[in-house]
Amino acid sequence: MAPAFSALTLFDVVLCVLIIGVALCSSSVRDLFAATVLLIIYGVFVAIAWVRLGAVDVALAEAAIGAGLTGVLLIGAVARLKITESPAAAVSRWQFAAKVIPASLGLLIASGLAYLVLTVEWRETLQAPVLANLPDTGVLNPVTAVLLNYRAYDTLLETSVLFAALIASWCTTHDDLWGERAGLRQHTRRAGILATFGRFLPPIGLIVGIHIFWAGADKWGGAFQAGTIFAAVWILAIMAGVIDAPNATGRSIRSFAVAGPMFFTFVALTGVLAQSFLIIPVMVAKPLTLAIEACLTLSIAATLMLLVLGAPRRSA
Amino acid sequence: MSVIVTATTILLLLIGVAFFLAGSMGLLRFPDVHARLHALTKADNLGLGFITLALLPQAADVWIASKLVMIWLLTMLAAATVSQLIARSALHEEDVKQEPGP
Amino acid sequence: MGVNLRGTMFALRRFVPFAIFWIILTSNDPGAWLPGLIAAGAATALSLHLLPASRATHVNFRSLASLAPGFLWRSVLGGIDVAWRAFHPRTPLRPTWIRYQVRLPAGGPRVSLGSELSLMPGTLGAGEDGDVMYIHCLDSNQPVLEAIVSEEERIARAIGFDLGGARD
Amino acid sequence: MNGSIPFALCGAVLVGIGLYGVMAHDHLLRRLIAFNVTGSGVFLLFGSLSALSSGGATGAVPQALIITGIVVAVASTAFVLALVVRLKEEDVDAPAPGAFEGSSEHDDHAP
Amino acid sequence: MTRALPLLVLSTSLIPACLIFFLAEKSARMRTVINLSGAIAKLALVAIMLEGVRSGATYEFRHTLLPGLELVLRVDPLALLFLTLSAFLWFLTTIYAIAYFHNGKDLSRFFGFFSLCVAATTGIALSGSFVTFFIFYELLTLATWPLVIHNGDQASISAGRRYLVYTMCGSALLLAAIVWLESLVGPIEFARRNALAGLDEWTLRLAFALLVAGLAVKAAMVPLHGWLPNAMVAPAPVSALLHAVAVVKAGAFGIVRVIYDVYGVALVDGIGVGLPLAVMASLTIVYGSLRALQQNDIKRRLAYSTVSQVSYIVLGASLFGPYATIGGLAHLVHQGLMKITLFFCAGSLAKQIGVTRIDQLDGVAHRMPLTMSAFSIAALGMIGIPPIAGFISKWYLGFGAVQAGQAWVLLVLAASSLLNAAYLLPLLARAWLRSSPEPTSEKRNPESDRWLIWPPLITAAAALAAGVFAGFVYSPLSWATLIISETYTP
Amino acid sequence: MIEAYFFAATVLLMTVAVCLVRVLRGPTRADRMMGAQLAATAGVAILALISPAGSPAMLDVALVLALLGAFAAVAFVKAATIDGAGDPEEESQ
Amino acid sequence: MLLDLAAPDFPWIALSVAIPLFAALIAALSSALAPVVAMIAALLCLGAALWTAVLVTTHGAQEVAVGAWPPPLGIVLRADGLAVAMLITAGLVSIAAFAFARQAFSARTQTPETRSAYSFWPLGLCVLAGVNAAFVSNDLFNLYVALELTTIAAAALVAMSGSRAAFEAAIRYLMFALLGSLFYLLGVVLTYSTHGVLDIRLLAISAESGPSTIAAAALMSAGLMTKMALFPLHAWLPPAHSAAPAPASALLSALVVKPPFVILLRIWFEAMPELVTPTLAQAFGALGACGVLLGSILAMRQERLKLVVAYSTVAQLGYLVLVFPLAGGGGAQQPWAAGAWTGAIFLTLSHALAKGAMFLAAGAFVEARGNDRLDSLVGLAREMPISCFAFGLAAVSLMGLPPSGGFTGKYLLLTSSFASGQWWWGIVLVVGGLLSAVYLFGPLSLMFAREPALAVTPVSRARQSIALLLGLLSILLGLFSEAPYRLLQVDRPGAAAEGFT
Known part of the structure; x- marks a missing residue:
């Protein structure tokens, strides 16, 4: 069993923070191309996370698909379509609501899942x-x-x-x-x-x-x-x-x-x-x-x- | 012996990481696309090279070590090629002013 | 018959590295030799299909090997060079472009020239236009042109190509 | 603390972020990206919960399920993308207001 | 045989319906053959069953819908009363319609739905369980609707819409009530009386109200009658069907079934819903007659007359006395005979000489004497002039009311008869006594088409016969007496 | 030793995190693309660094990453050409 | 080796997945063979399903452990009454849709091969395989894959017509469906991580309600409700179902929305019945009621026939979830009232048949008139009596009028609502029926109207009769409910009879 706090844990935590950071950036960055690039980077780190979780098969799949193929797929389309976000669409009350409701729902689900992760006793019997x-x-x-x-x-x-x-x-x-x-x-x-x-x-x-x-x-x-x-x-x-x-x-x-x-x-x-x-x-x-x-x-x-x-x- | 190996390993690791850092700094600080590409291509591949080097003594067997080298070579090949492509893609005709012959 | 023999030789020259690659990948697992044979064979066939054997692809391994240390060293220098500039508080750069009239045959040799330049101090290949290769330099004060010429000559030697003959 | 707890929490957060993205963005490709984030968040959660309970590596069954899930996800992504691209082509052929508002060329060099 | 007979009698109109739908529009002869042979077969079967039932036989067909829930077709005297009427009138209406629609359009569709309508009516008559009744009741709605909008013009379509709104809402109430009761006591069969005994009084009252409301829509009781006058835009054979054979009768028949076979007289009496129903019926009788007075369009006036007349049946059923009930049931048949005669004649008038309004009637009797004779007999019967059938019904109703201690009904009857006279006699007067405004110089005899003449004559004769030979063993009155004797003897 | 590798890997992670700034700020797409390139290289390095703590399989992951990491950039340069399917090196440039 | 086809353990249900899958692959290889192969596959599916029905009624529910691995390690395919009834319906509807599609999508009549003629058949067969897989599978994750197979093929069918609107509808559909899949998958993940099993039956044994089980059930339900277009997640359905070509619409509306509902039933009734609280059940019912009312009201306001029909699907799907508040109770105890569970499934079956008929009839109208605007329906009762009749029969079933499968279902649900004292759901059922009459009789009236005749492209009587047959089947389902009823009772979950406790 690893000691309470080792370089491995540090690495894991940093990796997780980074993955979350990349996901957040990808979700919030205005430029669509940047969001796509961030997804590719995200794929790389998720592959590393899988390695850390001892799931090499998944890591291989994620490296090949997440970091490789999905990147080709999305980058090609996005770059070619030259689609970017509209610089400043008219801001309305609805638009505000359209962000707040998903945000609170996302927060709810994330915190609910986190709560479950920490409290429930999980079982792997197979x-x-x-x-x-x-x-x-x-x-x-x-x-x-x-x-x-x-x-x-x-x-x-x-x-x-x-x-x-x-x-x-x-x-x-x-x-x-x-x-x-x-x-x-x-x-x-x-x-x-x-x-x-x-x-x-x-x-x-x-x-x-x-x-x-x-x-x-x-x-x-x-x-x-x-x-x-x-x-x-x-x-x-x-x-x-x-x-x-x-x-x-x-x-x-x-x-x-x-x-x-x-x-x-x-x-x-x-x-x-x-x-x-x-x-x-x-x-x-x-x-x-x-x-x-x-x-x-x-x-x-x-x-x-x-x-x-x-x-x-x-x-x- | 092992102390030397360890020390070398750590040194190489530090160098490798330093090169990665350099690459990132260049990527952040250099003024234009092409300059940044220099940083990316050279520093990172070198960084990976040193890290590979640091890992070689720890490798379980010669095959693993060779594999590490292979990975490095492959990365280098891909990075060098792709950096040229990106450089060309980001190239605009008017940027090229000087025209010295060989 | 001679053609066949030469063909076989060409194939073998590619088969062997592929086979070695396979052996490295599988950590020389004897059980994987048979599929290795298939893999290397398939890779060879694919390689010959994609890149038919010709003079330009005929690489002299020995001279290539002799090139390697120098190349590695120069790429270390390239890394140090760029790292220094990156860490330098003022990022001393004088970027410039060079249009270089390249003499190597088109294809692999030129691409490897560009790749190697990209790893060496101060230069970055950016493809060609006709016989002109665009090269980006980080610092116009560096003697980059000489470096390019000597790199080109080294590659020409490695593939046994006479640069002078191609020069106009 | 078990080693896979951070990953489990990370998966949970990713699901939240991804779902936010799916619902908040109106641009189809951004939603698609958010779908991928959510998907991998779910998988990460799955894998790490399995690792959590078996005290180490992710079990074989979850791994297999995750691989299946990844392939399904990439298939869906590819299809949605094909549709989006085709819809965009329709817009080019006959510009009409619709799914791609603000799809006009945005200055690439904006900060 | 006893099992198959109800099914057979149903299929005599169901099968022709299905066949006719698939006939090409131009194969008129084939259509006629199928139609008439179906009608004749049905008459024959009815005759067999009449004889059988009188001698005490029962015919029953059961088909399981869900385990425990069955589609029951049973032939009892009440069923047979309605069935006979519809079979007889279907036959005549078919003949009439064939002539009426000579060279018309969309006839395969028309006759298909027409036969389907009759099949539904047959089903309603034979229903042995509440669910079965509902099934055919709804089928009737559906099959009538295309007939109502047969003309396809704006007026027909809006009349059709109105018809649907009323009837669908009505059947929704009916369904809710049926399911409610069945959820409490299980599937309700008409033969199994007193099934509801023991239920909460208010449940029973509410359910009764829902049931009657649902059925009253088709029976066109005030205030749920709104669809009927509008529906007269439909062609005359359809009006005949709506008013005399199928739709309003189905509603009235349903109310009779509810009172006698679902709740039972005693229960209805016990929860005290009979009187309100009788009052409703009386209101309808008077109101319908009053409205009829105001109409200038012949068919519209007849339609309001139907509103009024059908409620006699309900009135009779809700008074509980055996005589009143006999009167009501007999009126089910009597009204059918008389009303169909009136509509046949109105249709002929409209078709042959274009007369649709009352002010056009002047001297019509001279141009179409046979038609108007039939019309007159039926009209007089409606008013209650003896010895025509209508008199018998009213007599029994009045007698029954007195017997049941509801003497006020006599007033209603009297008022209604006066009103009947008021809105029908002027028609006769105009037709017979006045001369036509322009010289009658018709090139062809408007009564040349005998297929348009015979049906009203026959029905008029039947109305007369039902009155004159009321004591005959197969007369409607005797049959009603047979039905009621079963109810009241046990 | 493993600890040292992991520390190095952690630093590499942070390096990439720093580079996210470039991806976010651009300004050109090529700049952003470089971020992905860097992440792939760093990912290979990280995988190599953490592989001694696990199975040699991790090197295969690194290998795959090394092989396929460059593909997105290839797709990018192709898509950036005029018709989206060309080659930046073509004369038309 | 001799095959014992009559043996009760012969894996017929596995065939009902494998056959269309195999056929889809063949159809993808050769577009000339595709229509024939598809038809043969659908017929075989139907045959297998019917034979399974015989076996199931005589021998009880059947199981096939795929690869002979028993759960929890392996996946079990299970043929209970519900599954077999759905399989039969899927077979019938797909036969009809394929028969109708033959003309429009036959590669032989069009040389060279065209896009839609090629892709319709593999996609249609994939839909069939996907829904069949979802009906028979007993494994939560396997159901996810089956749902995805269905969704992707279905979305492609939506996009098939190649119009801008079709692409938009397909994208919208996919966005919702993928979101639903994610929720469902998340629920599956939590379930597996909590209980270590994916098999629904095993879950029933091991499921004890903890927070993660509740969360899992909630997430799975949310996902499934999105996929079955339950209010308020219905917005994708009408554009999608109306944009597809007619035979595809028939498959979509009749079949594709059904597996999520079946899975929903399986999760709540079979796997986790003890989780359902009265509040939850009422909440489900409320959503369903909103769906019924909103779908009906929106259906009335549409100007295009296919949109009317599609909104009617939203309304009809709302009825189905009324099963949650109505299940069990007095209604399910009496022999003549099989309970809301059976009622809801009768509604499901008859909706499938009727909606299939309706979309095929609508397809015939579109072919005849070139568009599906309501005002171009005028006079079609004379021009195309068969299709109009089919439309009418289907409408009867959708309105829940007797005698039809819809009536049987509605009768059972109504009985349950009264028997359990929840008359408010009864009102929803009755009012919903009336509203459906409003929006369905509108088009019907137009067909009977006699206006200046519009141009008509003839549609062969044989093809029109396909819709008629389906419509007739939805009627016959009500008239002959006994056999389907007996089939559905095979292995009916306990909660369907006893109610949620």
Whole structure:
């Protein structure tokens, strides 16, 4: 047990204060772009917080998604749309109320939760059964065991959420742009800095991603983290103009995006042979889990990539 | 031996942190975007380098140590590249006055 | 056959670093060798797809290694330089721009020149326009032009490129 | 004091801040940012409560749930963003008063 | 068979309704065939049941809605009284309507809803439980509304709106009262009398008030009658339906059911709500007659007359004496026969020679003698001239009132008869005694369409027969006596 | 030793906190973006510093951060071009 | 290996999630196959649900432990009466919506593939999968994911028409829905952290009321109420439901708002019945009553048919939460009065069918007239009698007039309100019915009006009949309530009969 007040605690407290500070700034700063940048910074610190909480898997996900992909997503949109807050909108009584009521509600909820945190005796009872049944799951990473075995059904639905979001975001395009490449038409200077970066980094990202995927089974990481990394480097290559963005009508990209959930659903359906659903037999647990994860990783990568690029859009 | 290692580590840590501080100071105090980019790119990467260096003796094995170095290299690569991009992005044609040849 | 052999060599020159990278990542876990093979292979294939092998990408590792200490040292100097200016009460800066007629071949070499300049004292690459590279200098009193020229020559040596030939 | 108490409190505060942002801002993207803050606040609270009760690291089940939650959140964010961007394009095509009041170019160099 | 018969008789109009909706507009012949065969089948079934019930048989159909809560169709004498009336009049009205709407528009829709209306009326008549009654009562509202607005013009639509406002509010009250009572005692069936015994008096009174208020809307009792005069903008067959066959009768029938089969005479008497109801009915009788006097439009005057006449039924039921009740129940039929005759004739007048106002009636009897003869018989019956049916009802009502010790009712009856005479006789006088203002040089005989002539003649004859042959075993009066003997003997 | 690392990490946190001023004040977007850049680098350093206290997994987090930290800036420079999908280095600049 | 399809433990309910999911993926791959695949999937869903209904009525509630992991470690799918009834309804409505959508969104008739023709099918199937998942799942977090799946697909359906208004409505919807999700998630987090379980049944065993349990329940309810558009969080619904294309509106209004209500029922009736205090129950009822009144009044003031129908959804959803003050008591004790719980579910079912019918009919009107303004409904009773009839049947059910499913539900709720002496809720029910008559007979009158004829684009009778069938079903639900009633009683939570104590 750590001593009452150590450098670790100091660090934790400073980290927490900083996270809160960044969140506050992000919420109160007038400039939208600044708010977005602050969200990225926030993501970095939250990832560190997860590390401190011993949740490496989450930290990986937060680092890849919170600090990486969400940043790309938001910054790209905000910077391009050049949306900023109106300098001084007319101040009315209502506007005042419109701040005070949410503020008091926020305060109420925050203090209520804080009160609960300090007074209630919290219980975590599932860690023991998770570990006890680990041998039957074929993996050694308990988080992966939960994601792909104990609560694989959650994961199945979750990949469906991603899939639905993809179709949904395609649905926002202009009718006449259907069949065009995803997002804007990217172009770069040939052999420029960006292009070179986009040629150089993806292989490294690929290795890191595969590593995270591989480590996911037994140590930490997994399909989502790896998929996010793949998606990120894929996007980089597209933004660097090295490869073309896929188009939504292309059969191959559709297959790519659909393969993971489809295979997963298929495995789930084979469970009916055993009068159940989504059974991962102990005998083939490891290979089957890895196969599902691999398919999911690819689909998550493709889906996130397409989500971040967005629907086909007209160049300004 | 271990005292020396510890002392070195702490020294390196201090240097690393100092460079980070320098980067932040530069970011705050320098007058324009490009000057600030100098501070960001150079100081922080150096700071990370020294911190990596400070960590190397404590690393559990050589692989961990190499990994730390890899991370540093990767950060440096990314930072150097991106700083150029930002610099170019923030560049306006009229800013470039001098035109000496090589 | 010769082409194939050269292709294999090119591939191998990339495969090996990737494989080493993998081994470092996995702390040399023997169980991860097989996926490592796949990973490094995939990375190589991707790399060759994105950046087809050519003269310009042919890096001489030995000269690169010989470059490293100097580069590191200069980047330390760069860090100290900028740190000094940052902490200095008056922040002594005389920023200026240089348009440098770059002689290295386009692509990796030029980008690495820009990157290295960005880590060295007083200079910051800002991309190119045609063959002109924009370089931002923190202090116009520093002998930056010489530093740039010598850096460019070092890189040319490392990739075995004859600068004189490209000079007009 | 248990090590994860600060994080739990931090999560609680983040939820409050985020909810304030969601309700107080009228700009869609700012709300989206606030959503993300709230979401991560909830997750942080979750993780730290789990760590709190197991006296150390966050349990595997909460971790898995949080990862699921993060992915769901990023999917929703991406979709909302796509909608917002598209709505903005509508505004450009045919300027009309609506969701983007004051969306005209604001001076980038204002302090 | 005993189980299926009520369902069958219901389906004789329900099935045609469903079929007709899907007929193409132009297949008029098919429509007629379906309509008439339904009507004839229904008459046949009714005849079978009349015979059966008189000899003591009961027919019952049950369908479980929720466990314990059943849709009950039961044939008892009271049900059969109403059913016979509606079956008979449906048949005639159908014939009349086919002729009336010759080459009209939206007829599939019209006849569909028309049949649906009759189905609802049948259902109301056969209802064996309160919920069943309510179901068909609401169905009637819904099925009538498209008929009221059939013309589709502004006046019809606003009349339709008014009709809905009244009836929907009424059924809301009714529903609330039904559910309230059922939440206390369980599903209420009409056969199971005295179910409410033991409930708190004020609960009973309040519920009774709600029930009667809900039903009085359809029965057009003052002050809830406002919809009825407006609804006369609907085509004549619809008015016939509203006034004689279905809607107002359903309300009155419901009140009778409430008094006799839900509360029971003794209970109603015990909680003392009979007299107020009788007073209400009397007020309505007088008020309706007075308002009728003021109308110049024929159909409007007839409408107010309905307001007045239907309350005879309520009055009879609320007086409790066997004679009064017999009078009221008989009047249910008598009024139907007479009123439908009047509306048929009014419709023919409007359709054939464009006469809609009273001041246009001069000499009309010479142009349309048959129509006006029927009209006259019905009008005289309304006034209470013997031996036409109306006289029988009034006689029994008066007798019953005296028997029940409510002699003041006689005054009401007398006043009402005078008023009836006052607003109906001038019509007859104008039609028969005056000559038409312009020379009658019509190219075609306005009575050439026999399908418009026969129905009023038949109903007029029936009204006459009901009076003359009141002692005949199947006459309305005898049947009412049969019903009442069951109520009062046990 | 761990304590020292954590102290150093704490100082780094504070360094980043100071830099928030730049993000908040701008004035240009590039300035703000630099804040994110700094946070990513500092985050890598912090993760590296606290990793000896935990599992080597933390280094993987640092690795991911190092790899992806720069991406937002790339998205930014691209979005800052005229059509939002270009390259600041293009001749049109 | 032989499959024993008739075995009571065959995981039919899991199929009702997996089949539409699989179909959505196939539909995303090939837009040519999509309409057929969607229809087959919906039919299979319905078939599975019906068969489950048979099994459930004969063998009692069924459970499928996904992956054979029993809770608390795993997730349990549970088919009780409520779940199966909802599954059947979802199947019916989606079949109708898909059949109606075939023409507008068929890729085969439009070459090359278009945006909406492509995306409708996967999204529609995702909605079906999402609501089915929410109906059968017994795990609080899993329900969250299911809700999110539904929400995202539904919001995309809102945006599908591609108009500015549609995008605005979709964003507004998402903002509310995401806020709701956050509240719900926060509640789930507190629940798990307090009790260490997510399974509703296990929670019922272990839940003792502490401050965190109360907070969790409150937060989850707030979130769910946002998602089901309960007053005062209803503002998103009307623009969203009216902006979507007709078949999508049908799915949205009929299905998408239902899972939050079902979950709300499960949380309060199954997991934490002892938390409900009389004040809380009355507060729920008050919100519902406000929703009924406000929704109805706003519905009267609309100029567009789809908005009228959408506001009517707000009103109708208000009825449902009256179940909280009315549950239990005398009404649930008598055999003929199954109680407010059953009543509310009857209302839910019939609302789904009727609203589906109404939106499909409205869709036919829009196709015929090119817009959905009320004044362009004039004369449609002659031009499109089938659709008008369908609209009328649906209106009957929504007004709670007999004989319809709406009436059965309303009768049961009314009985409960009188039996428990809470006549004021009875007044709300009665007045709400009258108000709904006002706003529904308005459009109906216009249809019957005879004004100068407007131009009509013909809509095939077959497609019009789809709405008619749905409307008819909502009527038949009332006429044949016994079987659904028996189904709903399977594993009815104790609190539904005994009331909250």
